[in-house]
Amino acid sequence: LNDSTSTDAGRAIPRLEDFPHRTTITMRLGDHDHQNHVNNVVYGVYFESSRVLFMRETLAGYDWGTTGFVVARLEINFVRELHWPGDVIAVCGVERLGSKSVTYSQAVFHEGVCAAHGRTTMVLIDRTTRKSTALADPMIARFKTRMVRSGA
Amino acid sequence: LNDSTSTDAGRAIPRLEDFPHRTTITMRLGDHDHQNHVNNVVYGVYFESSRVLFMRETLAGYDWGTTGFVVARLEINFVRELHWPGDVIAVCGVERLGSKSVTYSQAVFHEGVCAAHGRTTMVLIDRTTRKSTALADPMIARFKTRMVRSGA
Amino acid sequence: LNDSTSTDAGRAIPRLEDFPHRTTITMRLGDHDHQNHVNNVVYGVYFESSRVLFMRETLAGYDWGTTGFVVARLEINFVRELHWPGDVIAVCGVERLGSKSVTYSQAVFHEGVCAAHGRTTMVLIDRTTRKSTALADPMIARFKTRMVRSGA
Amino acid sequence: LNDSTSTDAGRAIPRLEDFPHRTTITMRLGDHDHQNHVNNVVYGVYFESSRVLFMRETLAGYDWGTTGFVVARLEINFVRELHWPGDVIAVCGVERLGSKSVTYSQAVFHEGVCAAHGRTTMVLIDRTTRKSTALADPMIARFKTRMVRSGA
Numbered sequence: 001l002n003d004s005t006s007t008d009a010g011r012a013i014p015r016l017e018d019f020p021h022r023t024t025i026t027m028r029l030g031d032h033d034h035q036n037h038v039n040n041v042v043y044g045v046y047f048e049s050s051r052v053l054f055m056r057e058t059l060a061g062y063d064w065g066t067t068g069f070v071v072a073r074l075e076i077n078f079v080r081e082l083h084w085p086g087d088v089i090a091v092c093g094v095e096r097l098g099s100k101s102v103t104y105s106q107a108v109f110h111e112g113v114c115a116a117h118g119r120t121t122m123v124l125i126d127r128t129t130r131k132s133t134a135l136a137d138p139m140i141a142r143f144k145t146r147m148v149r150s151g152a
Numbered sequence: 153l154n155d156s157t158s159t160d161a162g163r164a165i166p167r168l169e170d171f172p173h174r175t176t177i178t179m180r181l182g183d184h185d186h187q188n189h190v191n192n193v194v195y196g197v198y199f200e201s202s203r204v205l206f207m208r209e210t211l212a213g214y215d216w217g218t219t220g221f222v223v224a225r226l227e228i229n230f231v232r233e234l235h236w237p238g239d240v241i242a243v244c245g246v247e248r249l250g251s252k253s254v255t256y257s258q259a260v261f262h263e264g265v266c267a268a269h270g271r272t273t274m275v276l277i278d279r280t281t282r283k284s285t286a287l288a289d290p291m292i293a294r295f296k297t298r299m300v301r302s303g304a
Numbered sequence: 305l306n307d308s309t310s311t312d313a314g315r316a317i318p319r320l321e322d323f324p325h326r327t328t329i330t331m332r333l334g335d336h337d338h339q340n341h342v343n344n345v346v347y348g349v350y351f352e353s354s355r356v357l358f359m360r361e362t363l364a365g366y367d368w369g370t371t372g373f374v375v376a377r378l379e380i381n382f383v384r385e386l387h388w389p390g391d392v393i394a395v396c397g398v399e400r401l402g403s404k405s406v407t408y409s410q411a412v413f414h415e416g417v418c419a420a421h422g423r424t425t426m427v428l429i430d431r432t433t434r435k436s437t438a439l440a441d442p443m444i445a446r447f448k449t450r451m452v453r454s455g456a
Numbered sequence: 457l458n459d460s461t462s463t464d465a466g467r468a469i470p471r472l473e474d475f476p477h478r479t480t481i482t483m484r485l486g487d488h489d490h491q492n493h494v495n496n497v498v499y500g501v502y503f504e505s506s507r508v509l510f511m512r513e514t515l516a517g518y519d520w521g522t523t524g525f526v527v528a529r530l531e532i533n534f535v536r537e538l539h540w541p542g543d544v545i546a547v548c549g550v551e552r553l554g555s556k557s558v559t560y561s562q563a564v565f566h567e568g569v570c571a572a573h574g575r576t577t578m579v580l581i582d583r584t585t586r587k588s589t590a591l592a593d594p595m596i597a598r599f600k601t602r603m604v605r606s607g608a
Contacts, residue, residue, distance in 0.1 A: 026482040026543075029508050030345070030501040032338040039334065040223040041196035045486040048193070052485050053541060070233070071192040076226045081282070085509060087482075130233070178330040178391075181356050182349040182495065186488040193486065197334040204333050205389060237357060239330075344527040345500035352497070375496040378532045385526070385586070434537070 013079060013114045014107050018149035019091035021054040027084040038082035043116045044074060047106045050090035051120055054104070058146050059139065067133055069122040072101060076118035082110055093148030097140055100124055100132045105148040165231060165266045166259050170301035171243035173206040179236040190234035195268045196226060199258045202242035203272055206256070210298050211291065219285055221274040224253060228270035234262055245300030249292055252276055252284045257300040317383060317418045318411050322453035323395035325358040331388040342386035347420045348378060351410045354394035355424055358408070362450050363443065371437055373426040376405060380422035386414055397452030401444055404428055404436045409452040469535060469570045470563050474605035475547035477510040483540040494538035499572045500530060503562045506546035507576055510560070514602050515595065523589055525578040528557060532574035538566055549604030553596055556580055556588045561604040 016022070025046050033039035055069070082088065088108050095105040100123055107117035123132050135143075168174070177198050185191035207221070234240065240260050247257040252275055259269035275284045276291075287295075320326070329350050337343035359373070386392065392412050399409040404427055411421035427436050439447075472478070481502050489495035511525070538544065544564050551561040556579055563573035579588045580595075591599075 024482065025484065026480065026505075028481065028501055028505045029338065030343065030504055034333065034336040034338075034340045035220075035222070036338045036340075039200075040226055041193045041200070041334065044193035044196060044226075045484055048191075048486055049482075049484045049540070068187075070187070070230070072230055074192055074196075074226070074228045074230075078222070078224055078226075081222070084505070176330065177332065178328065178353075180329065180349055180353045181490065182352055182497065184490040186485065186490075186492045188490045188492075191486065197332055200334055201330075201332045201388070236353070339524075339526070343504075344530055345497045345504070348497035348500055348530075352495075372491075374491070374534070374537070376534055378496055378500075378530070378534075380530045382526070382528055382530075 014117050016109050019093045020146045022089050022091045023050050023053050024087050024089055025049060027086050027088060029084050031084060043076050043108055046088060046090045046108050047120060050092045050106060051104055054092040058142050066127050067124050068127045070125055071120060072123040073121040076116055078116050080115040082115050094143045094146055095119060095148050097143055100134055102143055166269050168261050171245045172298045174241050174243045175202050175205050176239050176241055177201060179238050179240060181236050183236060195228050195260055198240060198242045198260050199272060202244045202258060203256055206244040210294050218279050219276050220279045222277055223272060224275040225273040228268055230268050232267040234267050246295045246298050247271060247300050249295055252286055254295055318421050320413050323397045324450045326393050326395045327354050327357050328391050328393055329353060331390055331392060333388050335388060347380050347412055350392060350394045350412050351424060354396045354410060355408055358396040362446050370431050371428050372431045374429055375424060376427040377425040380420055382420050384417060384419040386419050398447045398450055399423060399452050401447055404438055406447055470573050472565050475549045476602045478545050478547045479506050479509050480543050480545055481505060483542050483544060485540050487540060499532050499564055502544060502546045502564050503576060506548045506562060507560055510548040514598050522583050523580050524583045526581055527576060528579040529577040532572055534572050536571040538571050550599045550602050551575060551604050553599055556590055558599055
């Protein structure tokens, strides 16, 4: 659906095999909106389950101290309409590491075809002060093992 | 919350008065997630109500024929956490016109402060074929009267 | 919409003035479902905001210790369809007090007409053990000041 | 969680094998609320997918004319808390047939245990006039083949 005016128009549609993690999610009738297709924000709900499962695996046993991640930026490019019933596969990998943030590459596939792809930037914060804080080296090391393949 | 690694980090935070349309939305306890703040995708729900009200006003009485808009791209930058109870003001204006698409600048304010801002690109499609189609001149003329002010 | 076969068919439709508490909630386009009206579970979302505001007011300053309420039963009777845009008024009052639970009478009004009414039973639990526990006398005393008027 | 004060307290908890239809639904992190468990209304979302799949199967090829069902009443009894990640099994069967309505018995199971059970009454309406209308004999005949087993 992307027009040439979109800021991200030149971005290639990612492939399922480029991502280090995948999870299957059942669509629900309640995902449909007044246009009788899956509503745009529901793709963000799929992204969230995928991303948090990915983080739990990647950082299993990691000592968080008082820190945690919050979403700082979300981008979704919608490629295909989705309709219940059926399943989607949501995928996730690390695209970029900042000093205080991580950007995930995320996508949703349906019947082998990419229905949407995007990025989520999460900033590490101190959960008490709610201020951003630096990623520790052990966390960075773990993230580096789970990068999305170039081009995705 | 935006870190310097965010792709949109240099973007100025918009001001309420830069937008030609605003609407008030009550937050709901159900907007909260497991982190006990308004979930990231709920900002997209606020955007949707705001954008569609804006479109209805801007295109009131317009002859759509068999065409309609679908969301092609959504970007949200999260600036502040939100907590129920209370209201937000959601604002919208046209940021850019493509040959087959329109990009809206959107934001959510709470107590006078910007909590999130972003863009939504919508592509005009033929509702039967689901293929993109050109914006007609009368539609473009209307959109041009409701641009967001530069800098927003 | 209630047919004579409904278990609650004989129940009178409540009046706005029978309830000790009311709150206004903006409907959202995202409340619509594939049938292009407000989805049935969204009335439950309205109930939740209304009920928790009511509880906060009624029990303001109350010492909860380690206890809290969880929803044990929800009933909603749907009387009228709702369509965005617009506001609803959600109302709440205490209908019945049990030894370990409270049952609220709840309703949603739109343009002065009841769109849905129902009940929510909440059970007090110990938040650590997740087991039900008795309502303390001071809590009961507060609830008794905020009963729904008979007939509602 | 049901206390003896609940109106439905005497109702037996249904068994998975009593229902003629079952479907598996992935929970989502977004199903969690501020209490960090699956929110009460989300069980209603599970019910909806289950019920509509059941109806589609039971009435496959049925000539609806201008009629359709709307929800007239929803009851949910919450038995156990649910937490993402994981799947639930949602089940459905016909409990009672009225002249203009059908009441479904519905439940949600997690790891073989009932997490919630309830009923949904749907009224047949003429989609143009939005008035209730009688169930036709062929529809009734189909529903009678898919009753929930007594006791459920």
